[in-house]
Amino acid sequence: MSLFSTETVTFETPIAMLIACHDRVRQYADLTLKLAQHLIKEGVDAKAQDAATGILRYFNVAAPLHHDDEDLDLFPLLSQYGDAELQAIIASTSAEHETLGLLWQEVRGYLIPLAAGQGGSLPLALASEFSKRYPAHADLEENRIYPSAELLLDAPTLAAIGQNMANRRIQSSEKAL
Numbered sequence: 001m002s003l004f005s006t007e008t009v010t011f012e013t014p015i016a017m018l019i020a021c022h023d024r025v026r027q028y029a030d031l032t033l034k035l036a037q038h039l040i041k042e043g044v045d046a047k048a049q050d051a052a053t054g055i056l057r058y059f060n061v062a063a064p065l066h067h068d069d070e071d072l073d074l075f076p077l078l079s080q081y082g083d084a085e086l087q088a089i090i091a092s093t094s095a096e097h098e099t100l101g102l103l104w105q106e107v108r109g110y111l112i113p114l115a116a117g118q119g120g121s122l123p124l125a126l127a128s129e130f131s132k133r134y135p136a137h138a139d140l141e142e143n144r145i146y147p148s149a150e151l152l153l154d155a156p157t158l159a160a161i162g163q164n165m166a167n168r169r170i171q172s173s174e175k176a177l
Helices: 016-043 046-081 084-114 124-152 157-177
Strands: none
Touching: 016 046, 016 084, 016 124, 016 157, 046 084, 046 124, 046 157, 084 124
16 A cells, blocks of 8 residues: 555645645646636626635645645755656756746736626636646656655655644644734
């Protein structure tokens, strides 16, 4: 049985938690495309407003925490213990977080008025790009980086990563208050 089974996803299983987060990334990225298609057919309605609100909530809060989990905890450790190929993949993947963040800011600009019930639109081409790039990024991490964690990191190190992930969310929720 893999140490990273997603049957029981807690911060005690940080890689499984990251994969579960990727599942939500895929869900909300797909919802972004569906929202753009819905707006073309149905216009701005309560369903569109609810979808925009959900997408905003996820990508404004959870996605940045997820990137921090990788960029501040997992990736530095894997780079330290990995070979040159893994280090290069991690460097390019981490750099892509900034590019994806900029893409998110563009999408976000369209979602804010939609979520607020002020009307608006979401360009289909932009939503399509967003719905493809985020899942492709997640797939790359899951297929090329995460498997190395099981090989290179011991249980206490993984436990420390999980604790950092949990603490990051506690701090984030405290700031929100």
